[in-house]
Amino acid sequence: MNTMDKIFSYIDSHADEMISDLRRLVRIPSVMGEAAEGTPFGEMPARALGEMLEMCSEAGLYVRNIDNYVGTADYYQTEEVPELGILCHLDVVHEGSGWSVPPFDLTEKNGRLYGRGAIDDKGPAAAVLFAIKVLKALSIKPAKNFRLIFGTNEENGSADLTYYRQREKLPEMLFTPDGSYPVINAEKGMLRVTHRISVCPKILSLSGGKAVNAVPEYAEAVLDITNADVSAFSHKFEGVTISAEHADGKTKITAKGKGAHASTPENGANAVTALISAVSEICGDPKLSALSEMFPYGETDGLSVGIKCSDEISGGLTTVLSVISCSYETDGVLEAKQDVRFPVSKTSREILAALTEKAAASGIELNADMISESHYVSEDSALIKKLLEVYELVTGENGYCVAIGGGTYVHETAGGVAFGAEFPGEENNMHGADESISRESLIKNAKIFAAAICSICGVK
Ligand SMILES: [Zn+2]
Known part of the structure; x- marks a missing residue:
């Protein structure tokens, strides 16, 4: 079996681990609350960040909490700006009304996982973490460092990322699974x-x-x-x-x-x-x-x-x-x-x-x-070429770039793109009642992230 096949089959057989991580995140109702000393977006987003950093730490990553605005988890401990950054957010929008399942728990029904944040953006965050756990379990060592960046204010103005950018340099290769596939490279x-x-x-x-x-x-x-x-x-x-x-x-x-x-x-x-x-x-x-x-x-x-x-x-x-x-x-x-x-x-x-x-x-x-101002990353960039290659490998579908009229989490960054987590044609009720992601899509996301890390950072 080649490396990718090993990764994919491990993900298929261990997906329940990812789902229980996702459940830990969904159970924290991380809707923006009132700011207090040390918790700029209220208690719950900070609690979700703490939980995620704990899971990353358990997985052997090097974690930092930057004043409860943003948390980071690095594969290797180094001073250099990482080769790749993957940006997710752990805050969610208010649950609203009309749910047929508890919004702040994870319920699996007919192959779908329901709960606030399932697609936006806790599901993708859990899939990214799982991708790394898989690399560790299979002793696959990336050649270069990469960093997971977890924000807590995407739904209310992304002041988290502004705070981070004022203090740290973002990796040149940066993607956020907080939009849709294949790749969003142009935002008006x-x-x-x-x-x-x-x-x-x-x-x-x-x-x-x-x-x-x-x-x-x-x-x-x-x-x-x-x-x-x-x-x-x-x-x-x-x-x-x-x-x-x-x-x-x-x-x-x-x-x-x-x-x-x-x-x-x-x-x-x-x-x-x-x-x-x-x-x-x-x-x-x-x-x-x-x-x-x-x-x-x-x-x-x-x-x-x-x-x-x-x-x-x-x-x-x-x-x-x-x-x-x-x-x-x-x-x-x-x-x-x-x-x-x-x-x-x-x-x-x-x-x-x-x-x-x-x-x-x-x-x-x-x-x-x-x-x-608008946001645009050239289709010819190395990042986009690699992401589309990985997308095609995992899904068997044609990869292409998409332009949108809205702004994603990476709108204010220099070269970031949105990559996932929604597949074309999917309906996940993002921001609505009964928000969900299919088990199959969550697994596909984890495969794409693991493959993207290996492709961009290389393997030792
Ligand atoms: Zn989002």
Whole structure:
């Protein structure tokens, strides 16, 4: 048997060890809590980190806890920056409701393992650890050092990684199994801005959208108009229902569409842009009309707001006008938040300049709230070539690079990529009720990680 076959057959026959490690992690409800001295993200994420470092230490790795922000586990004890880094996170999102099994335990049913963190990201973390245990058990010695890096704040802004990067150099070869296979090598840049306009006194209130990074599914307006007629709009916006209620000489207009993530706005139906279009027409408000012209219903490529662009690597820019709020009782100023995902060949400065010019031409004030440049690692990099080779070896499937509109854990790193842990076409209910991973996928992940370590670090 060659080395890889030995590794794979050991993983097949000892997978229960990995599953009991995963159970230890899932049993700690490591949702972000209140910061206290020594526990920057609350008690539970720190406890999950402690548990993982203990398991790594039991496995013979050299562990360090960096102030409960991040923990590391090295194969060899050396001062040098390791050849390879594998980045996982041990914090999880809130359990929410609707579970058919206990969220903070691991339940195996019909070949699937259920529990919060099963796929995001405790399952992958347990698989990485198991990959190393297998190398140790088979006395396979990597030629170069590698480091596991465990964060505790990925779900709430990744302040863990910022803290680590301020203190330590990340390995040049770095991957995180906190996305999907085969390899995510391009992540669009992100820009969030707020547009401000004064609206006419007939608009008593205007509101819609809950999250700036989502297509809004609901919006409503109250107008100081008796019996405003919305019949012209009831079927005008495909996917959005506009209706009106009349009382006390006022009209309340509601728009119901369909939510979607801002990185895939074509899957939603934007209630906010539909409502703005209807209200601007009913009230004849020139400023609101200008805003509506910049964000026509159904448009997600930024054409009318002057930022449409695309490239071969990451595809087209997408944008969503997502959250609006305005009340005439306060100041009559409408605030409208816009989320932009721009291709890797553009900079935030170019996009912001185009947006500012367009807004200024319509007398709209614009503020940048958040800027994040794009992230791109060349397909020709040694890291990606090796990862795809390993992916093909283990799965028998074709390996390729993927570009996404969202940002992964490695977005702010120099050369990191997302590699796993979700296989194409899998549905694992990440962040939802009954989050799970199949036993088979968990095993495949462990095989891929063991093979990746051997391929990148070499074997003595
Ligand atoms: Zn994650």
